Amino acid sequence: MKTLTLLRHAKSSWDDPISRDFDRPLNAKGRRAAVMIGRQLKSLDLRFDHIVASPAVRVIETLDEVWSGYGRKLEPVWDKAMYLASAASLLDLVHALPEAADHVLMVGHNPGLEDLVLDLTLDGELRERVEDKYPTATVAQMTLPVDRWPDARAHSATLVAFIRPRDLDPTLGPDTP
Known part of the structure; x- marks a missing residue:
């Protein structure tokens, strides 16, 4: 049995004058939500033996805040293919996950993450x-009845958990700032 946990990046800021969507940072509410999610991951004693994440600024900042709440920093594999990936592309990444990894955390963007959960x-x-x-900043955790990721x-x-910051x-x- 494999466990796949998906984390959507926290709320980003549209106020900063940036030239690329990729560079959009988190806003204050997003930072608070990410810390809260990190605390929740710790309280549930969730552990990950492999992490893959989009290298977009809002994902990097989300993970920094999650680790602050979690109490320990875990190093992801930064994969540009995660940036705004479709569910089909994300499933390709799932199929390519290391066999030794039993509990994987993927951190990225919608609509791909949502569609992957639904698929x-x-x-x-x-x-x-x-x-x-x-x-x-929502977490969805799934257990897959497989021994090998390519069999997903x-x-x-x-779906065993769906945790929203609210x-x-x-x-x-x-409805709050």
Whole structure:
């Protein structure tokens, strides 16, 4: 059995005058949410033996804040293919994950992460929440009934957790600054 955890980057700032979307930083709310998610990952005793992440600034900053809350910094493999990747491209990355890795964290962007969860998972209440919305700084964790990553297939995974920042702190919901 393999476990795949997906983390969407935290809320980014549209206020900074930047020339490329890739360089967009987090805003204050995004930083708070990422720290809170890191604390939650620690409280659930989630451990990762492999991390792959988009090298976009907002993802790098998200992970910095998550590690602050988690209490320990873990080094990801930065993969440009994660930047704004489609679900199909992300599944290709899943299929190429190291065999020795049993619990992987992928950190990136929507709509690819949301679509990957919907493509991989079986129907259920948590999946319906993903269909409704996969907000920034949200974690989705799935267990896959496979021993090898290349065997991951559509509609076979079980969604075991879907954690939104607003579930941990209502002030991190969509209606607050």
